[in-house]
Amino acid sequence: MNASPHHIVILGGGTAGWLVAGVLGAEFDTSSIKVTLIESPTTPAIGVGEGTWPSMKSTLLKIGLSERMFLEECSAALKQGTHFKNWLHGKGETYYHPFTLPHGFGEINLADHWIRGHLGDQSFASSVTPQFAVCEAGLAPKQLSVPEYAYTLNYGYHLDAGKFAAMLSAHAVNNLGVEHVLADVTAVTSRENGDIEALVTDKGPIAGDLFIDCSGFRSVLLGEHYNVPFVSQRHVLFNDSALAVQVPYGSDSKIATTTKSTAHEAGWIWDIGLQHRRGVGAVFSSAHASAEAIEPQLDTYLKESGSASGLSEFEPRLIRFDPGYRASFWHKNCVAVGLSAGFIEPLEASALVLVELSARSIAQQFPKTRQQMGTVAQRFNAEFLQRWEQIIEFLKLHYVLSQRDDSAYWIEHRQAASVPTALTEKLADWCHRCPWHLDERRVDEMFPSASYQYVLYGMNFKSELGKDSRRHSEASLARAHALKAEVDAQSSRYLQHLPCHRSLLDKAIAHGFAG
Amino acid sequence: MTQEHLAKLNSIDHASLRIARKYSEGLGDNQMTCLVFTTEMRTLQGTYPLLMQQIEGHPAPLPLALLGLEKSENLFLDESDLGWRTETIPLMMQKGPFYIAKEQDSTGVTRNIIALDERHPKLGLESGERLFSDAGGYGDHLERIIGLLETIEASHPHTLEFSTMLDALDLITPLDFKFTLNDGSAHTLTGFLGIDEERLQRLSEDTLSSLHQKGFLLPLFMMLASQSQVSRLLALKNDKV
Numbered sequence: 128m129n130a131s132p133h134h135i136v137i138l139g140g141g142t143a144g145w146l147v148a149g150v151l152g153a154e155f156d157t158s159s160i161k162v163t164l165i166e167s168p169t170t171p172a173i174g175v176g177e178g179t180w181p182s183m184k185s186t187l188l189k190i191g192l193s194e195r196m197f198l199e200e201c202s203a204a205l206k207q208g209t210h211f212k213n214w215l216h217g218k219g220e221t222y223y224h225p226f227t228l229p230h231g232f233g234e235i236n237l238a239d240h241w242i243r244g245h246l247g248d249q250s251f252a253s254s255v256t257p258q259f260a261v262c263e264a265g266l267a268p269k270q271l272s273v274p275e276y277a278y279t280l281n282y283g284y285h286l287d288a289g290k291f292a293a294m295l296s297a298h299a300v301n302n303l304g305v306e307h308v309l310a311d312v313t314a315v316t317s318r319e320n321g322d323i324e325a326l327v328t329d330k331g332p333i334a335g336d337l338f339i340d341c342s343g344f345r346s347v348l349l350g351e352h353y354n355v356p357f358v359s360q361r362h363v364l365f366n367d368s369a370l371a372v373q374v375p376y377g378s379d380s381k382i383a384t385t386t387k388s389t390a391h392e393a394g395w396i397w398d399i400g401l402q403h404r405r406g407v408g409a410v411f412s413s414a415h416a417s418a419e420a421i422e423p424q425l426d427t428y429l430k431e432s433g434s435a436s437g438l439s440e441f442e443p444r445l446i447r448f449d450p451g452y453r454a455s456f457w458h459k460n461c462v463a464v465g466l467s468a469g470f471i472e473p474l475e476a477s478a479l480v481l482v483e484l485s486a487r488s489i490a491q492q493f494p495k496t497r498q499q500m501g502t503v504a505q506r507f508n509a510e511f512l513q514r515w516e517q518i519i520e521f522l523k524l525h526y527v528l529s530q531r532d533d534s535a536y537w538i539e540h541r542q543a544a545s546v547p548t549a550l551t552e553k554l555a556d557w558c559h560r561c562p563w564h565l566d567e568r569r570v571d572e573m574f575p576s577a578s579y580q581y582v583l584y585g586m587n588f589k590s591e592l593g594k595d596s597r598r599h600s601e602a603s604l605a606r607a608h609a610l611k612a613e614v615d616a617q618s619s620r621y622l623q624h625l626p627c628h629r630s631l632l633d634k635a636i637a638h639g640f641a642g
Numbered sequence: 643m644t645q646e647h648l649a650k651l652n653s654i655d656h657a658s659l660r661i662a663r664k665y666s667e668g669l670g671d672n673q674m675t676c677l678v679f680t681t682e683m684r685t686l687q688g689t690y691p692l693l694m695q696q697i698e699g700h701p702a703p704l705p706l707a708l709l710g711l712e713k714s715e716n717l718f719l720d721e722s723d724l725g726w727r728t729e730t731i732p733l734m735m736q737k738g739p740f741y742i743a744k745e746q747d748s749t750g751v752t753r754n755i756i757a758l759d760e761r762h763p764k765l766g767l768e769s770g771e772r773l774f775s776d777a778g779g780y781g782d783h784l785e786r787i788i789g790l791l792e793t794i795e796a797s798h799p800h801t802l803e804f805s806t807m808l809d810a811l812d813l814i815t816p817l818d819f820k821f822t823l824n825d826g827s828a829h830t831l832t833g834f835l836g837i838d839e840e841r842l843q844r845l846s847e848d849t850l851s852s853l854h855q856k857g858f859l860l861p862l863f864m865m866l867a868s869q870s871q872v873s874r875l876l877a878l879k880n881d882k883v
Contacts, residue, residue: 185822269819272836272869274876277821624815626840634839641691641873 133160136326136333138312138348139341140166142288143465143482145295147339149190150486152303160493163306163333164299165326170343177399177406178206178386178476179283181226184276186483192298194275199636200294202402203286204382205628207258207268209475213390215586217531222250222585223262223385224475226281228577229255230617231610238561238580240607242590247611251584256280257617262385264622267631274641279625283476285386285399285406308333315352322460322497323348337500338461339489344448346467353458358469359451363523363545365536366394366472367450370421371408372441377433384628388474391424392534397473398432402632407432408446410472415536418445452515457504460497462489469515474525477518477573485511517573520550524579527554528586557583561590648741651756653778660770661738661783662763665725669763672719674710676734679797680804680861687868689730691875694805694814694835702809703835705801705865707732708875711821711831717878737790738764754795756788804858811849813841813862821876825883837866 135151137144148164155162187197197203208225215222229237237255240246246254253259258280261268268280299305310328318324325334340348349355361367387398394411409425411418426438434440452469456462464485471477488507494500526540527550539545553566562576562583583590597603626634649655665671675695683692683705690707697704709716720727726735739762745755758765773784780788808814815838820830842862845853853859 185826188822188824270815270817270836271839272817272872273819274821274873277819277876279819281820620816624838630840639870641870 134335135160135162135337135339136335137162137164137339137341138326139343139465139467140164140292140296140307141341141343141465142292142295142479143343143467144339144341145292145299146186146479146482147341147464147486147489148299148305149192149295149303150186150483150490152299152305153190154490155493157304161306162299162304163308163335164296165308165310165312165328165333167311168309169311177288177401178285178397178473178479180476180480180483181281181283182480182483183283184278186487188276190295190298191302192294193639195635195639197284197286197294198402198632201284201286201290202404203284203291204400204402204632205268205282205384206285206386207262207280207282207384208386210262210383210385210387211390211525211585212387213531214388214395214525214529215531217390217392217533222581223252223259224578224581224585225252225256225258225262225385226283227256227258228281228575229580230257230614231606232577235603235606235610236561236563237607237610238563238584238590239592239595240604240611241584242561242592243595245604245607252581254611255614257614257621260618261621261625265381265384265628266622266625267384267628268625269631269640270624270626271631271634271638272641275639279621282384285401287401312347315348320459323352336460336497337489337494340461340463340467341465343466344470346453346463348461349453349456349458349463349467353461355458355463356454357449357451358454359449360471360519361450363519363547364450364472364526365412365414365540366410367448368413368418368421369408369410369446369448369472370418370425370443371406371446372425372429372438372443374405374407374429374434374441376404377435380629382628382632386476389428390529390531391428392531393421393424393536395474396425396428398428402629410474412536413447415534415539455504455508456485456511457507459504460500462504462507464489468511471515471518471522474522475518475574477522480573481511481514481518484514514573516547516549520547520553521574521578521582523547523550524582525586528583528588530587554588557588557590559591559593561592647759647761648743648757649760650743650745651740651758651773653774656758657774657778658767659765659773660767661765661773662770663783664723665719665731665735667716667719669725671725671735672710672714672716673735674713674715675706675708676732678705678707678732678734679794679801680705680857681793681797681800682733683861683864683868685730686732687864687871689728689871689874690732690868691871692865692868693817694808695833696835702802702805703814704805705861708834708872711829711875711879715879717875717882733790733794737787737794738762740787740791742791742795756791800857803856804861807853807856807858808837808862811841811845813838813845815841823883824880827883836869837862839866842866 137148151162212221241251241254268282269278300307310330312326312328314327316324323338325332383400389396393416396409399406409421411421430437448470450471456468465482492503494503531537562579566576693708694703694705718727739759741757742754743757744752746752771783772781814835817834817836818832822828
């Protein structure tokens with residue numbers, strides 16, 4: 128059948144399902160392409176991924192949501208990057224991976240000059256971006272007079288995933304014409320070519336042209352129905368468990384403006400500040416530690432971060448996951464987005480951004496005919512396979528650079544057999560050269576070379592550059608000094624003028640931005 | 643604008659000169675900003691972001707209306723008869739090629755005269771409204787312009803005092819930001835200053851009362867309120883792409 132696809136059926140009413148529904152609903156005119164979302168009234172949403180990338184700003188803008196309403200309804204806060212602690216030695220050392228690129232990044236590679244000692248002896252991030260000082264001071268990345276989604280320093284969000292799904296759902300149904308069906312899928316009927324014809328539910332069959340599997344870890348369509356194999360990444364990234372708690376604010380109600388990622392001897396702890404509570408969780412590898420063995424780590428962290436009675440106050444929730452992804456994501460007329468496509472530890476908050484990118488990719492190349500769908504699927508699979516590989520390499524980098532030797536967990540993470548070949552090759556290259564634009568082979572590179580710089584030089588990686596033999600080395604040095612002076616000037620100006628994070632959130636919600 | 647193109651307005655040299663009433667890029671209205679005065683802030687605040695900018699040769703930053711988001715862009719120009727999309731237009735835009743200049747008469751007394759920039763694209767002999775009537779008197783339009791120039795002249799010192807005071811009280815904050823348009827292109831707005839609301843709220847009663855007595859409190863809050871108009875500019879720019 129070569130008829131134009133006109134009915135998209137999304138299975139799953141979690142964050143992934145509603146985000147996809149929002150993006151597609153905003154993209155297409157309902158009279159030609161209709162979107163239906165089937166949500167099980169009995170399956171609770173997992174609600175992973177409370178951290179986003181800066182890309183969420185443009186996604187929300189595209190969906191047509193006001194930033195003020197989003198902040199209010201999702202108890203959201205502004206995230207300017209990640210603050211890493213104890214990743215190198217476990218002795219209290221810290222570094223940042225901020226969202227703002229090094230100053231003048233398009234023009235000159237400041238990392239080159241920082242390594243040669245031309246920019247002074249401060250840390251890499253503090254030498255190349257004012258965002259370091261602003262994060263340290265806990266200030267917001269913009270003023271109230273800056274319009275919605277615009278920014279002085281780049282930011283993403285910390286959000287309450289449950290509230291986020293509810294807000295997207297209301298918007299998609301009320302304003303974008305997405306049809307919402309509350310039903311349990313009991314069977315799948317197929318066409319002769321193996322395509323899914325309809326999802327049979329307790330409310331009747333729902334036929335469609337394209338089925339988007341957002342059913343979470345179960346992967347009802349791609350996994351259970353099509354048996355697309357799962358590619359485990361446990362041998363690269365060992366973590367497969369998390370122990371999570373929700374912590375109310377104490378007397379100090381300051382909201383952190385970065386995700387805090389604190390390593391411990393068998394994994395790391397996330398700390399995400401929302402408006403009304405913090406989300407804290409210990410990520411670990413069940414092969415290296417039991418949940419009972421992790422509890423004291425979490426307890427200590429909670430006590431040190433201002434929750435006096437520690438873990439005893441809370442009922443921690445244990446989450447198990449299989450680190451890895453499906454061998455392909457788009458099979459026949461079914462594409463998986465979200466947990467059904469794969470999941471990896473949330474070290475760089477890659478879950479929601481993959482949903483955004485998948486939704487955008489589907490919207491942009493939506494196949495007009497069934498025949499065309501094969502080509503689109505191939506391209507989609509190649510794109511996202513590469514994205515997963517890029518994410519895994521970048522996450523592994525954090526472990527490979529660690530010098531911790533206080534447990535088998537950290538030592539095994541550095542064993543050559545566990546490191547993807549591509550990463551090993553890149554590291555060998557970077558021993559003599561700083562990553563820059565050349566390292567972004569494709570326009571859709573997940574992590575800009577700036578991200579690699581922040582992690583490499585935040586974790587004391589040594590690039591031996593030798594003498595600068597370029598003809599224009601003096602001009603470059605003068606430019607680097609000028610940029611460094613600008614970073615310093617911006618830092619002091621922003622410290623003086625940017626408001627505190629909570630005060631900005633309160634006012635933005637009360638009056639709106641640029642008000 | 644260099645002084646040498648300025649000529650003293652007179653009904654002989656300029657008897658048949660005409661002025662275009664319309665606004666357009668071709669007529670030189672494609673300005674990203676224009677200076678504003680304390681007296682007009684109340685009427686402008688609902689339409690334009692009233693910000694400040696450090697301008698060479700001035701000790702304190704001067705207040706201005708932001709008309710566009712990049713150099714030579716005026717988002718308020720449109721295809722209507724008037725060429726300007728809103729009813730309220732800043733004085734400096736309305737006055738066009740006319741200025742108040744100083745002239746010393748034979749007795750050594752300095753007085754204000756009206757000058758005009760003869761090379762300005764709005765002036766010509768072919769089309770537009772005549773400046774002078776056949777009898778040599780001011781035409782209606784010119785009459786109105788002279789009124790505007792007098793308002794500007796009267797507000798100027800108050801506006802300078804206002805900005806000096808804001809600067810001294812440290813109520814001015816840099817407003818730098820990046821924004822992304824619907825077509826995905828990224829832009830930066832930099833070099834402008836806004837009112838620092840947090841500092842404004844911390845002012846003492848005495849300071850507030852003295853600001854009020856000097857007539858600075860109203861324009862100050864008008865500027866603060868106007869900052870929400872930055873979003874309007876963003877929307878106008880998005881409509882263009």
